[in-house]
Amino acid sequence: MAISLVNPNLSPQAKQLLSYLYRLTGNNILTGQHDYLEAPDTYVNRLQSMTGKYPAVHGYEMGAIMNQNESTISAQRGRVTDSAIAWAQAGGIVTMMFHAHYPGSSPTWSNVQRSTNQTEFNQIVTPGTSMYNNLINDIDKVAVFLKRLRDAGVPVLWRPYHEMNGGWFWWGKKSNFPALWDIMFDRYTNHHNLNNLIWVWNPNAPNAHADPYDRTFPGIDRVDILAADIYNNDYKQSHHDQLWSLGEGKPIAIGENGELPNPDTLRTSQPKWTWFMTWGKMLQENNSDAFIRSVYGDDYTLTRDQVDLEAYPGPDPDPDPDPDPDPDPDPDPDPDPDPDPDPDPDPDPKPGTGLFGQYYADRTLQQLKLTRTDAIIDFDWKRSSPHTSLPIDVFSVRWTGTVAPAYSEEYTFYTASDDGVRLWINNQLVIDKWIDQPRTEWMGTITLTAGEHHPIRLEYYENRGNASISLLWSSSSQPKQVIPQSQLFSE
DSSP states (O other): OOOOOSSTTOOHHHHHHHHHHHHHTTTOEEOEEEOBTTBTTHHHHHHHHHHSSOBSEEEEEOOOOBOOOHHHHHHHHHHHHHHHHHHHHTTOEEEEEEOOOSTTSOSBHHHHSOOOOHHHHHHHTSTTSHHHHHHHHHHHHHHHHHHHHHHTTOOEEEEESOOTTBSSSTTTTOTTHHHHHHHHHHIIIIISOOTTEEEEEOOBOOBTTBOOGGGGOOOGGGOSEEEEEEOTTOOOHHHHHHHHHHHTTOOEEEEEESSOOOHHHHHHTOTTEEEEEEOTTHHHHSSOHHHHHHHHHSTTEEBGGGOOTTOSOOSOSOOOSSSOSSOOOOSOOOOOSSSOSSOOOOSOOOOOOOEEEEEESSSSSOSEEEEEEESSOEEEEETSOSSTTSOSSSEEEEEEEEEOOSSSEEEEEEEEEESOEEEEETTEEEEEEOSOOSSEEEEEEEEEOTTOOEEEEEEEEEOSSOEEEEEEEEESSSOSEEOOGGGEEOO
């Protein structure tokens, strides 16, 4: 079938991605993983460390729910945007969502879930009311960052106001939900010229708490893609078939999931799903490490290194008779998303590799059993082992390499571990807690030079019980985070 665009001025990059999803349908499924606003790379990095591969689709959050102030929210959204640009430049696909707090209220989870009756909702979607003005103000703040993605040539699978057929969010189970959808669509498309957005309408899979799909459907001319959130392993055939029927041939996806879908089910009876996205911490809370590796190693699932936007025969990526009916508001008209329009000023262009890890079957770093490169240091093995060659209890690890900061200033390094830990930076011992302990955070400071590769050595041992180790940093310019792979080198 021909590709149907809800925005006729869709950017070349977004057209290319949408065409790919049409052609992908029935052939493979893209793997995906969600990360939180406060830490936008934690779980994709954990997947890479666990499976050796990144997911094809990285899910990001634009909604703030922890009562942050405006400057903190802006900084967090900025880091999400930076991560998304880097992800797209590395060949990945970006999807974003927006847990919007009640218009004009403080950014807390309780205000995302605020009980709202139909009369209140009508005020929110009625132009000219104070509630409508609050709504516009809130969505305009997010548009600032979506424009940065547009200007960088990054298409976004935009997934706002999800699970609207359930009653747990303020926009849920409203008879005129499409009015809210249309307000954002018009504001972003016609006012902000966000032609990089592919519009994904995403209800919950129907169940005892969520209405049938069609009750909140904005209409086939208002959505590019249809998705369903599926939790509790509820992969009913009807969830797939009814969504596919409602979409009239438009791509469908699993917008969120807790338990990973079984690839055998996908390939044999639910082949129309184009991607899935596992929710944050549920990656390991709801799935065994072995099953995660199995899913990511299956020949039906695609990871980031396997994304090829030219793959599969199918419809023309530009179905419009006029290839450019509107002056492109995108300041970067180059339809090729691969070249970097703003090269990294880092004098060393090599990508980060992570740290070289040596794993020992004792607590004194003597009986070497395994070596590997770990993208980040953020492990929670609980009561299991990092590898089959190691015991569950009484093992140790030494990670070595260099760390390259982005700023010339004093950095604080943090370790959180169960049990012992020691950290050297520039051959200086900054943390020394070689003791049995429950998971405890320690810190040490040292001044570093931007772009310079500073030697780093981290040693850890596990005695009994739970096992975990994380390595983080912060500075006056760098918010506290797990040190990302991009700044670690196994040299």
